[in-house]
Amino acid sequence: MVKNLAFTKADHARVDAAIRAAEARTSGEIFAVFARSSDSYVFVSSFFALLLTFAAALISALVAAIADIPVSGLTLQVTELVLAGLLLLALRLSVPLRMLFVPAGLKAERAHRTALAQFMAHNLQATENRTGVLIFVSEAEHHAEVIADAGINEKVPQAEWDALVAMLVEAAKADRLADGYVEAIAAAGRILGAHFPATGRNPNEIPDRLVEL
Numbered sequence: 001m002v003k004n005l006a007f008t009k010a011d012h013a014r015v016d017a018a019i020r021a022a023e024a025r026t027s028g029e030i031f032a033v034f035a036r037s038s039d040s041y042v043f044v045s046s047f048f049a050l051l052l053t054f055a056a057a058l059i060s061a062l063v064a065a066i067a068d069i070p071v072s073g074l075t076l077q078v079t080e081l082v083l084a085g086l087l088l089l090a091l092r093l094s095v096p097l098r099m100l101f102v103p104a105g106l107k108a109e110r111a112h113r114t115a116l117a118q119f120m121a122h123n124l125q126a127t128e129n130r131t132g133v134l135i136f137v138s139e140a141e142h143h144a145e146v147i148a149d150a151g152i153n154e155k156v157p158q159a160e161w162d163a164l165v166a167m168l169v170e171a172a173k174a175d176r177l178a179d180g181y182v183e184a185i186a187a188a189g190r191i192l193g194a195h196f197p198a199t200g201r202n203p204n205e206i207p208d209r210l211v212e213l
Contacts, residue, residue: 005139007034011178012210018182019208022189027196028131028152029206030188031122032181035213037140038114041102042092048101099140111143118211119147127205131196135184137168137177144168146188155195164188181210 007015019030063069092098099107115136119125124132130151137144146161164184171180 005034005172005175005177007178007210007212014178015181015185015210016208018185019210022185022192023198023204023208025189025198026131026192027129027199028133028188028192029124029127029204030133030135030185030192030208031124031206032135032185032210033115033118033122033137033213034177034181034210035111035114035118035136035138035140037095038107038111038138038143041098041107041110041140046101048103052101095140107141108143111138111141112145114138114213115145115147118213122206122211124206125149128203129196131192132206133188133192135164135168135181135188137172137181139172142169142172144172146184152192152195156191160191 015032019032022030115134115138118136119132119134122134124134124147126132127149130149132149133152134147136147144165146164148156148161164187167184167187168177168180171177171183
């Protein structure tokens, strides 16, 4: 995904309209969330960055010893402290640099945890027929996912939601995430419409909007 993805007022209006159009064909509820990041990762990135600094200092000391280059222990310690301080400052100021030091598994876990929290926070688990769907993207982690409630998971295979995730990822890479949301929402509407078609009684239980965190 590209960095600094942004949504204009017009983008929000398009996504909101896409949700309303998709829900017109189904009794399901669709909600969209975009997060800049699912965690600050300051502690985690600093820990791994300091490990790297210590490893670099150790390697430098070994190389100096093998090459018989006279370097005092004080010089190595001061150099290590200065580099560590500069690296920690850079990590605090730069999110992309910070993310380089965060393990991929941890990023995926934090993003998924945020998605689940948003699913619960917006009461998608509380719809009448358990047919809520969350379309979620977290930019810093390059993570996208679709979470569907129990009523939907009984009928819709995961492969169909994976296709929606692929739409979002490709759109984000091309810096057209608003289009990706519109396309994924329309696809979600078609999927839900096939299994949970609109009925005469079709209350709008969840607001039709894109939330930015």
